[in-house]
Amino acid sequence: MTPPLIDAVRDRLGQELFQRVAGPEGPSRRDRIATADGPRWFSDDRPIKQVHGDAAMFIGGIRALLLQSLHPLAMAGVAAHSGYRGDPWGRLQRTSHFLAVTTFGSAADAEAMVARIRAIHDKVTGTAPDGRPFAASDPHLLRWVHLAEVDSFLTVYNRYGDQRLDANAQDGYVADTAHVGRALGVIEPPQTVEELHDQLDSYRPELTGTPEARSAARFLVFNPPLPLVLRPAYGALAAAAVNTLPFWARWPLRLPYLPVAEEVVVRAAGQVATRTIRWAMSAPDDVPA
Secondary structure, three states: OOOHHHHHHHHHHHHHHHHHHHOOOHHHHHHHHHHOOOOEOOOOOOHHHHHHOOOOHHHHHHHHHHHHOOOHHHHHHHHHHHOOOOOHHHHHHHHHHHHHHHHHOEHHHHHHHHHHHHHHHHHOEEEOOOOOEEEOOOHHHHHHHHHHHHHHHHHHHHHHOOOOOOHHHHHHHHHHHHHHHHHHOOOOOOOOHHHHHHHHHHHHHHOOOOHHHHHHHHHHHOOOOOOHHHHHHHHHHHHHHHHOOOHHHHHHHOOOOOHHHHHHHHHHHHHHHHHHHHHHOOOOOOOOO
16 A cells, blocks of 8 residues: 555656557547457467556657658658657557557457558558659558567567566567557568567668658757756657667667667666656556445
């Protein structure tokens, strides 16, 4: 049993975090996801629920956006259509809603959500600054976005998550996400960690740090649209996200590499930040009625 003041602080912090991530419709959406009738895509013991329900996803989401930006066609689509500068929290809220529904919601709601996203993807087309056409529905581009997300969520969870996944559970997580990927139009998504790494490596010749990607990285890491009071906490999350990127992904984005400071300071700050978020968004201790 915790003191009332501590519970009040936790409730307030948890509400603020949930509001940022889920948006004004978050509470009603959460209730619908939890109470919707029917079977789910994933049983309660599946690794995808363990990973996607953890506070480490805050860091994983930042890492995924940074990694995805290295593909010029993916970055062109984000810059032209996502509104990440004008409404970055709206984009985050839409992404978190998608992950929540497909991971925890009913199969019917997950299928409806995927259909809605695929319809949106069909409308996202254009020409990248280098003159190449792009389409969000392109299976090759869809697979890159999928790989960047899966690798980011798994990498960050294994470093900052509440419980580590063993090798079998890590393969299980990749296999779980493949179900969602195929539904979205990804062709032959990876089923194991080894396949995930092999497919990521196959994209490396296509990746580069375009001016648009470097601008997005500066925005995400150094200039987020947040009140000053929240900047230090976000800074810890962003630094932890950068820390988990491989060097080959950092250099094109011109992100700093300070190995000693990162291992000592950044990792510790990331652990504190995720533990604080986990604490803030957990339910208070049960008290007698």
